[in-house]
Amino acid sequence: MECNILYVIDGMEFGGGERVFAQLINGLPDGRYALALASSPQESFYRAISKAQVQVHSIDFSKRYNPTIFFKLVKIIRGKRIDIVHGQGGRAEFYARLACGFTKTARYVSTIAMPVEGYDIGGLQKKIYRSLDRFSERYVDRFIVVSDTLKAVMVDHHGIPADRVVRIYNGIETDIYNPDVQADQRNKIRSEFGLAVSVILVGAIGRMVWQKGFDTLLRSIPEVIGQLPQIKFLLVGEGVLRASLEDLSRKLGIEKSVVFTGHRHDIHSILAALDIIVVPSVLEGFPMITLEAMAMKKPIVATRIDGAIEQITDGKEGILVPPQNPAELGQAIMRIAGDPVLSYALGKAAQQKVRAQFSVHQMIRETMSVYEALSQSYVN
Secondary structure, three states: OOEEEEEEEOOOOOOHHHHHHHHHHHHOOOOOEEEEEEEOOOHHHHHHOOOOOOEEEEOOOOOOOOOHHHHHHHHHHHHOOOOEEEEEOHHHHHHHHHHHHHHOOOEEEEEEOOOHHHOOOOHHHHHHHHHHHHHHHHHOOEEEEOOHHHHHHHHHOOOOOHHHEEEOOOOEOOOOOOOOOOOOHHHHHHHHOOOOOOOOEEEEEOOOOHHHOHHHHHHHHHHHHHHOOOOEEEEEOOOOOHHHHHHHHHHOOOHHHEEEEEOOOOHHHHHHHOOEEEEOOOOOOOOHHHHHHHHOOOOEEEEOOOOHHHHOOEOOOEEEEOOOOHHHHHHHHHHHHOOHHHHHHHHHHHHHHHHHHOEHHHHHHHHHHHHHHHHHHHHO
């Protein structure tokens, strides 16, 4: 008997949540699960879903308050006889939790990659979101969190019983994010941006929002290029801060050393072209780009924040530095750039760890265990 699952996420941009849902949709076995998706229409997200059988329901989540979303979700849950609703993201989750609670015909799974407390919104708005989140938590049967730190937050600060919170690490497709498979992309990508094969190329990849800390990376660059004039930096992504970051690079006089690529669909190819990856985030749940870089055998400089510290042991799989500290970030970059033996050792250890602990297959298996436990308890 098939288990009908509805995934709900706002889908307004292709971020880590959309990536994980695409992995689940593509990886869950046919015959056991019938899958549906409710999200805003988003080309990158839809392109990432390779399974043709998934039923896609386009819902506009762009408006902050839109009660019609609730009624649309209720109609889908009832009409498709949904057994499990799996949601992620504050706005989408609020409506999905209420719809599931209203129908009383499905179990609810909530993935938490970033609690409401970490949202980049004003104080009053955050209080409203937190109140709505607290209210709707009662309709959640299982919380999936992406780190042990987040599990502690949900149990200690949200008051969720520990047996309702399951930690499942995000996973990476190690068959795609594989340096041997992507070896021919190094020269191709560098040629695209007019960069010599011989330059040391440092990259940062992600949405250009304050949480990602791109400004800290830019402020570290003057000291780095002062010591290593031939080094270049690739900043990959889009976001509300792109224009201000480009302006900052001009003010710092580093614009000739920095390339802003905009959004890219070929992150595995971009990683193949890099010598060092920097993850300068201020706030993260469990950054996917770190796992991708680890799988690609790249030496990493990352900030010592929740999430990253569960991925990287300082000095073993990468170098960890304090967030918002351009001086230490720059020193770490120069340390790796000047020591090929260290660079190789960090990359090799990172690849070994991601293959052992952070594969997409393991993430899918552990998520299936949550679904099966809920579907069995519902039947019983």
